[in-house]
Structures are given as C-alpha cells and as structure tokens.
Amino acid sequence: MVEMTLNGLMVKVEEGTTILEAAAFYGVNIPTLCYLEGLSPYGACRLCVVEIGEPGSAKVATSCTHRVEDGLVVRTHSARVMKARRMLIELYLASCPSSKIIQDMASNHHVTRVRFKQRHEDCILCGLCVRMCAEQMQGKAIGFAWRGSERKVTTPFDKKSDACRLCGGCMYVCPACRSRCQGPQAEQAVCNACLNLPQTDRNYLFFDNAVCEAMEPPGGAPKKMTNRGA
Amino acid sequence: MCKRPLEVEDVLTRVIVANGASVVTALQEIQNNYGYLPEEVLRAFSRKTGIPMVDIFNTATFYNAFSLEPRGRHQITVCVGTTCHIRGAGMLIEAVSRLLEIQPGEVTPDREFSLETVNCLGCCAFAPVMVLDGKYYGNLTAGKAREIVGRIREEAAEGAPEADEGESGGSREGVC
Numbered sequence: 001m002v003e004m005t006l007n008g009l010m011v012k013v014e015e016g017t018t019i020l021e022a023a024a025f026y027g028v029n030i031p032t033l034c035y036l037e038g039l040s041p042y043g044a045c046r047l048c049v050v051e052i053g054e055p056g057s058a059k060v061a062t063s064c065t066h067r068v069e070d071g072l073v074v075r076t077h078s079a080r081v082m083k084a085r086r087m088l089i090e091l092y093l094a095s096c097p098s099s100k101i102i103q104d105m106a107s108n109h110h111v112t113r114v115r116f117k118q119r120h121e122d123c124i125l126c127g128l129c130v131r132m133c134a135e136q137m138q139g140k141a142i143g144f145a146w147r148g149s150e151r152k153v154t155t156p157f158d159k160k161s162d163a164c165r166l167c168g169g170c171m172y173v174c175p176a177c178r179s180r181c182q183g184p185q186a187e188q189a190v191c192n193a194c195l196n197l198p199q200t201d202r203n204y205l206f207f208d209n210a211v212c213e214a215m216e217p218p219g220g221a222p223k224k225m226t227n228r229g230a
Numbered sequence: 231m232c233k234r235p236l237e238v239e240d241v242l243t244r245v246i247v248a249n250g251a252s253v254v255t256a257l258q259e260i261q262n263n264y265g266y267l268p269e270e271v272l273r274a275f276s277r278k279t280g281i282p283m284v285d286i287f288n289t290a291t292f293y294n295a296f297s298l299e300p301r302g303r304h305q306i307t308v309c310v311g312t313t314c315h316i317r318g319a320g321m322l323i324e325a326v327s328r329l330l331e332i333q334p335g336e337v338t339p340d341r342e343f344s345l346e347t348v349n350c351l352g353c354c355a356f357a358p359v360m361v362l363d364g365k366y367y368g369n370l371t372a373g374k375a376r377e378i379v380g381r382i383r384e385e386a387a388e389g390a391p392e393a394d395e396g397e398s399g400g401s402r403e404g405v406c
C-alpha cells in the first residue's frame with residue numbers, strides 16, 4: 001500500500017496501480033479515449049491528464065500510464081488540467097465530429113466551439129482496436145502502418161488478412177465508430193445537444209479549485225496557477 | 231547498389247542466421263537484395279520466423295529507408311530535414327527533378343533513377359545533403375547536384391561498369 005494525496009484527500013492505494021485506476025477506485029471519474037480495462041495502457045489520447053506534484057512545480061502527466069507512488073500529490077480536475085482537456089476535446093472534435101463519444105465528452109466539458117480547421121476523419125488513432133486484436137483476440141490482424149500524418153490502422157498491404165477471424169472486437173471498442181445522435185444542431189460540427197444535462201466534470205472543477213487554493217502556499221501560488229481556464 | 235537477387239529462401243536463411251530475426255536488420259538485408267521489399271518475401275519471412283505480419287508491415291512502412299515498391303537502379307535521396315531545408319534543399323530537389331523529369335517518390339520510366347526525400351540524415355553540418363547510391367554529397371548547390379546526377383546518368387547510358395559491384399557481378403537485369 002502506498003499513501004498519496006488525491007484531490008486533497010489522503011488515500012491508500014495498492015502499489016503498482018496507475019493513477020487512473022486509483023482515481024476510479026475512489027470514485028473520481030477521469031475521461032479517457034484510449035484506455036480500456038484489460039488492454040495495456042497506451043497514453044495516446046492524453047485526455048486522462050492530471051496534475052502531479054505540489055502547486056507551483058506541478059507537471060501534467062497521463063494518469064493511465066503513471067503509476068502511484070508514496071507521497072504523490074494528484075489533482076485530477078484542476079483548472080490547468082481542465083484547460084488542457086478542453087483543448088484536446090476541441091482538437092478531437094475538429095478531426096472526428098461524427099463520434100458520439102467525443103460529442104458527449106464535449107457537452108460534458110462545455111466545449112462549444114471548434115477553432116481549428118474542420119476535418120472529417122473516421123479514426124483518431126487511439127490504438128484500441130489494434131490492442132484488442134492483439135491482446136484479447138490473439139489475432140494480430142490489424143496494426144499501425146506508415147508514419148506521421150499518413151499513419152493509419154490497416155492490415156498488411158491493405159489486403160484482406162488471413163489472421164482476421166471477423167470477430168468484430170475492433171469495432172466493438174472503437175470510440176469513433178459509434179456515430180453521434182443527430183441533435184438539434186445536426187448540421188454543425190459541435191452538437192452540444194446535451195449541454196444542459198448535469199455536468200459532473202464541471203462540478204469537479206469548482207470543488208477542486210477550492211481544494212487547490214487551500215493547498216496553496218501562504219504567499220499565494222504563482223499567478224499562472226490560478227484562474228486558468230475555468 | 232542492387233545485386234542480382236538471390237532466391238527467397240537463401241535470403242531468408244541468411245537474414246535469420248545473421249541477426250536472429252531482428253526485424254529492422256532483416257528488412258535491410260532484404261532491401262539490399264531486391265532493392266525494395268517484395269510482398270512475397272516479407273510474407274515468407276513472417277511465416278518462417280513467426281513474427282506477425284502486422285509488425286513487419288508496421289516497421290517496413292515506418293522508415294523512409296524502406297520501400298514497398300521497386301525503386302530505380304540508382305537511388306537518389308535528398309534530405310529535407312530542418313537544416314537542409316533552410317540551406318536550400320528545395321532547390322536541390324527542383325534541380326534534380328527537372329533534370330530527371332520525376333517528382334520525389336517517383337522512378338524514371340527507364341527504371342534508372344528514383345528520387346526520394348528524407349527528414350534529416352544526421353549530418354546537418356554538411357547541409358544541404360544528397361545521397362546517391364549510398365554515397366553522401368554535402369554542401370551542395372543546385373548546380374553541383376545537377377552535375378553529380380548528370381555524371382551518373384552519362385555513365386549509366388554508356389553502360390560503364392560500376393566500381394562498387396559485389397560478388398554477384400554478372401547480370402544487371404534483376405528485379406530492380
């Protein structure tokens with residue numbers, strides 16, 4: 001067992017777990033796109049970022065790949081983290097607006113606009129399908145190929161693969177495959193139909209800012225730590 | 231650069247014996263033999279070593295140095311990394327592609343030359359850099375690049391034998 005601080009609370013966690021798992025155990029919901037229980041963590045989507053360390057010298061790290069350690073201080077929904085997450089969601093919206101999971105996440109985080117060039121990709125390269133195929137299905141039929149902006153998921157030589165058993169596991173885990181419901185703003189890239197549903201993550205934000213302030217040193221934290229985003 | 235291709239089996243045995251089937255070195259060996267990575271050979275390699283085909287394909291497509299398509303007999307690579315870009319790689323490419331009438335990524339119709347770009351060769355001190363058949367030419371200008379490629383082209387046209395030919399010598403009419 002190691003002892004760490006999770007959003008200002010002292011908690012005990014089993015050694016070797018990741019911050020994401022520890023947070024889930026204590027009921028703190030961290031959004032993810034490329035994490036799935038039973039598959040190896042991959043750290044590709046960056047949505048699960050949290051702030052670790054004392055305010056002022058904290059850094060942002062992906063919680064799905066970061067293991068807990070003694071004395072670790074974690075803030076899962078601080079203003080800085082929320083700002084980073086919102087920016088990521090905006091970027092995902094700009095590349096893959098047809099995904100229900102991403103749209104829901106946008107509503108939940110109150111992302112209401114996209115300031116980037118709108119694309120319509122059908123893959124966000126989260127690698128879930130590749131890991132599903134390799135780790136759970138022992139298939140190894142699909143994988144990443146090419147590099148940089150040409151990177152994509154495919155079978156060798158883009159041909160039908162002998163290794164594929166048509167199990168459908170890849171589609172089952174894909175966050176981009178579930179298409180969005182056509183809400184009132186069906187024409188637009190951002191749906192935001194669910195904006196007025198209760199926003200759990202925003203509540204966290206308020207809770208956590210208070211906690212952050214309480215933890216700040218007497219002289220006040222450096223300016224950039226306060227009033228970020230929110 | 232490109233010797234007469236050996237039989238698939240021979241290549242594979244050699245590859246596997248030489249390096250215990252590490253993918254990158256194996257692919258290099260295959261590419262040295264055929265001038266590119268033929269699909270059947272990669273599949274045979276996968277069967278023989280048990281390395282999943284996806285992983286091989288991943289590696290083969292990741293590195294610029296590997297090609298899945300047959301390349302020209304003379305391989306020209308112009309570096310367009312940051313340093314070379316600043317020091318005029320664009321002009322080299324323009325000069326070479328005008329001279330050979332091909333764009334980067336293409337092969338001349340007679341299969342003599344292919345032109346490719348790469349992002350930094352690790353010798354930025356000599357920028358801009360061009361590699362022709364494994365030989366590095368640094369501090370180039372468009373004129374110098376044209377001269378070097380032109381010389382090789384003339385040699386090729388005359389059918390002059392090349393110095394760096396290995397054991398297989400003989401026939402040059404191979405796969406590549």
Ligand code: FES
Pocket residue numbers: 031032033034035042043044045046047048049062063064065
């Ligand atoms: S869930 Fe951690 S980076 Fe995607």
Ligand code: FES
Pocket residue numbers: 309310311312313314315349350351352353354355357358359
């Ligand atoms: S940029 Fe061309 S060698 Fe580094």
